[in-house]
Amino acid sequence: MRIVFLGPPGAGKGTQAETLSREKKLSHISSGNLLREAVENGTETGRKAQQHINKGQLVPDKIVVDIIRERIVKNDCKNGFILDGFPRTLSQAIVLDEMLKNLGNKLDMVFYFAISKESIVLRLSGRRICATCGANYHIKYVPSLEDGICDKCGGKLYQRTDDKLETVLERIKVYHEQTEDLINYYKKNGILKEIESESNVESITENILKVIDNASKSASFVNLGVV
Template identity: 50%
Template sequence: MNIVFLGPPGAGKGTQAKILIEKYGIPQISTGDMLREHRAKGTELGKKAQEYMDKGQLVPDEIILGMVKERLSQADCAKGFILDGFPRTVAQAEALDKILSEMGKKLDFALALVVPDELLVERLTGRRTCKSCGMMYHVKYKPPKVEGKCDACGGELYQRPDDNEETVRNRLKVYHESTAPLIDYYNKKGILKEIDGSKSIDEITKQLIQILEGK
């Protein structure tokens, strides 16, 4: 089961990916995790990526694709994988198809979580993080027992800079501009499945399992 997960920031991709990983025993592949691992190990790809990051530049596609190819060839991906946060553009999607074809594989599903922007803004701007232990809260959906204080350690809660409204709306704008063509790309291939991401976590999981198991 080879899956690409699409969805805007705050759609709940990470939560659903974790559930599917446990249910089906296939790994979640995140480009962020791969970048951190390659940099930590000091691999050739990691060193090249670091050069761009040190200059504040985006890591070029060829480096990311090299990491993706290397990761997909590992033994734990033999039964399938969930790609999260990649591809982000049609060019990356085409390159991914080429890599998979060379490996004798193909994508089975592109799962797109669809959530109205206003709900995403509410979800993201309401997030609060503990400065001490990193525990996450939400002013509406998961408030702490004492306002501004972490239930676990009593640490101070704060709003991350990238969770303020202006930044969130900008992130959503960038997402829509770059990912709309990607949704069209996978739709034309006949593997796109759209899921209502405004439902509860359990309801979204149920929708996903019905799609994956062909019910």
């Protein structure tokens, strides 16, 4: 099963991808990590990506897709994968589809994590990180015992620039502008599944699993019909 996770920052894609990859034995491919690894390992495509990064340019879609292709032909992707963080634009989706087609594959499902702006702001702007050990906190959901101090090491907690309110609002705006066409594209292809992401982590996981199980049931029903 080949899946893409789409959704604004703070929608909880990463957490859900980890759980789903365990439950369904799929590889979790985070495009950000993948790019970093390719650059660190100095693969040919990694070196190409590095040249753009050095010049302060975005890595072209074609190179990112080449790096994804190198990753998904590996053995641990035989059962499928969850692609998280890519594509983010319509043109990236088209390049991805072409690459999969060349491999004789296609995407089975695209999950869109729908969440209100207010919830994203609440989730992201409440995050705090320990400057010493990197532990994660949230002023509402995972507060430290003492305000601004890490429970584990006593280090100072800080807020990432990315998580400041103005930055969060800007990230949400950019995200929606970039992905509107992308979402319509997958909707037209009939593979978009919208997941309501306001509720707790467990019930979101349950909903995702339900969608996947229903899809495989109807797929085997279709197969029976053909036989």
